[in-house]
Amino acid sequence: MKLDPAAQQRLLQLADLERRIAAGGDAPQQTEEDKELAKLTERRNRAQRSAASAKLAVTDMEAEILRIQEDERRLRARERDDKRQLTAETDKEKRRDLEHDRYAAKSRIADLMGELMECHNEVHALRGNYDRQVQDLQELEKKVAEAEAAAGAAPAPEDPSARVDELREGLDAEVLAAYDSRRAENNVGVARFNGRSCSGCYMVLPAADRSRIAAAPADELPECPNCGTYLVRGVA
Ligand SMILES: [Zn+2]
Missing domain, CATH: 1.10.287.1490 (Helix Hairpins)
Structure with a gap:
């Protein structure tokens, strides 16, 4: 030809x-701006999920701390009660039971104090992690908003x-x-x-x-x- x-x-x-x-x-071709926006939106959505689970981890740990503190209060009341009863109790066997119970309460309180310290350290780390995730998320929100503006301003694909x-x-x-x-x-x-x-x-x-x-x-x-x-x- x-x-x-x-x-x-x-x-x-x-x-x-x-x-x-x-x-x-x-298929309608995406502009570079659309692709960038889709990529950033996906990253933003991942950051949202990640921040939500970081928040959940903090909340769980705070609930755990409250539970330990509640147990501690109960045990201290029991220990004080044993101590008060011991000042009046004369029966040998009952005194032995009270002393045993007081000892058990004290020992459990000591364990709880150890657990509480660990939990405090952990919640501190978890809160730091959550703060970082929120910061990442905010930065991505800003980038998504900018990408949306850029995609809106870009000419439609041919x-x-x-x-x-x-x-x-x-x-x-x-x-x-x-x-x-x-x-x-x-x-x-x-x-x-x-x-x-x-x-x-x-x-x-x-x-x-x-x-x-x-x-x-x-x-x-x-x-x-x-x-x-x-x-x-x-x-x-
Ligand atoms: Zn050929």
């Missing part, structure tokens, strides 16, 4: 675009089918007919020849075919001997 080199490039653009669309690439129409309008009817008919046969129609292989079937062509294609006039579209695709040479 005869075609001037500029029109060849245009036809190649059309063929490449239609192949992309046929391969499922015709509609690929509008570009197809535009490319087709710039090409002769018989050229399009030849391309469409070849494309109906092999799903490609027109592809780039990179000097070694056909970009339609990806076959590396034998040396003789390569030199025949290279030697064809610039306004000629040679065909791939393997798949029949029209080959466009040169750089876009």
Whole structure:
């Protein structure tokens, strides 16, 4: 097929675009700003979940501390009560029971004090972690807001089918007919020849075919001997 080199490039653009669309690439393309926004939103959502679970860990530990303090109060009251009863009690056996109970309460209080100290250390660390998570979250909220503004200001992505129409309008009817008919046969129609292989079937062509294609006039579209695709040479 005869075609001037500029029109060849245009036809190649059309063929490449239609192949992309046929391969499922015709979904509305996201702008870079949209992609950035989606990425930041995802990070922000992760940070939100992370901050929520950090908050929960703090709340749980605070509840644990209250429980220990409540146990401690109860045990101290029991210990005081044992002590008070011992001042009046004269029965030997009852005194022994009271002393035993007082000892058990004191020993349990000592254990609780150890637990309480650990919990205080832990809640301190958990609160520090929560504060950091909140700070991260606030920074991400700010970035998301900025990305939203940028995405809103960005031009809408190009509609690929509008570009197809535009490319087709710039090409002769018989050229399009030849391309469409070849494309109906092999799903490609027109592809780039990179000097070694056909970009339609990806076959590396034998040396003789390569030199025949290279030697064809610039306004000629040679065909791939393997798949029949029209080959466009040169750089876009
Ligand atoms: Zn081919």
